[in-house]
Amino acid sequence: MLVEKPLLQVLSGKTPPRVPLWLMRQAGRYLPEYRAVREKTAGFLDMCLTPELAAEVTLQPLRRFPLDAAIIFSDILVIPYALGQKVTFEEGRGPVLEPIRTVADLGRLSAARMTEMLAPVEAALRRVAGALPEGAALIGFAGAPWTVASYMIEGGSSRDFAAIKRWAYGDPDSFRRLIDLLVEVTSDYLVRQVDAGAEVLQIFDSWAGVLVERGLDIWALAPTVEIVRRVKAARPGVPIIVFPRGVGTQYAAYAEGSGCDALSLDQAVPLDLARRELQPRVALQGNLDPMLLVAGGAAMRDEAARILETLASGPFVFNLGHGIVPQTPVEHVAELCELVHGWRR
Ligand code: CP3
16 A cells, blocks of 8 residues: 655645654765765765765765655755856855846846756756655755845855845845746746656745845745745645745744745744644644754753644644754754654644
């Protein structure tokens, strides 16, 4: 008998006996086997765009832990790269991009070679799809336009988002051209990931929380709604998880109006509020503080239990509130997996 994968069951609104679990950035530097592959590769982007390597590191965490999903190893910044922007990842500095600052700079971007440049991601997805452990689902992903645009305009990570806000608030008409371009190419890219074997999609809007209310509606929520609409029009069955990190009470607007199947909660979202206001509308995912996974022990166990007690009676996927950090002890991840899978509603 074919039993539906637990993650897919939850995303269709069911509550399977076992709470499914995966972890954002589950492939990464906290794993020695990841560091070994990374050391042998020229650069981080080369690793993302070499299908054998991307597939290998995607599967690494699933060999160690009984995770319910593999998330394809890639990065949200492959989109600016495929649009022709210069993107590098520097040791200890994170991503560095040749920043786009003016309308004229937009003219340097082109979607013409996009499909070809991102074909290795599709190839990696096909490899992983053929090698998944039983019961595990394959997740494809992309960044939401606001977050991707922030790296494109700031030239990397930012503390105050001064350049992107100056543009978005000061000249919304020309800023919209960049957002519209990103909606277009991101929707196409996500559809291609589905065709290559992704069974679930997640849209990361890591910096949605830095916007004012109206800015959030226009530059974070609306473009995400449009991507969800386009992808679902093209591939109706595919479940979509949206992660608008840091938006606080505005999570309700996403539950109400984004058309997604699940919302990924950051660690600051109050659990009772999530159960009352959000879970009646969408499945939820989250939201253990990644630093509790570093700390481990009773602090980690108590908070994980509190999350499960509050949210696991409805459609729920256990995850972190943001990605795993490099200093995370591997044993803590193993203990968390045991705790979540041992949980009975
Ligand atoms: O979750 C997974 O295991 C899949 C892989 C994945 C990566 N990045 C790999 C990665 C995913 C889903 C992402 C998404 C991503 N990338 C986001 C959204 C989620 C979030 O964390 O907010 C963002 C904002 C980026 C951009 C990015 N990529 C930054 C800011 C950095 C530097 C930070 C760091 O940890 O070094 C990266 C690099 C990156 N992406 C690494 C990994 C494993 C580390 C690079 C390395 O190995 O040297």
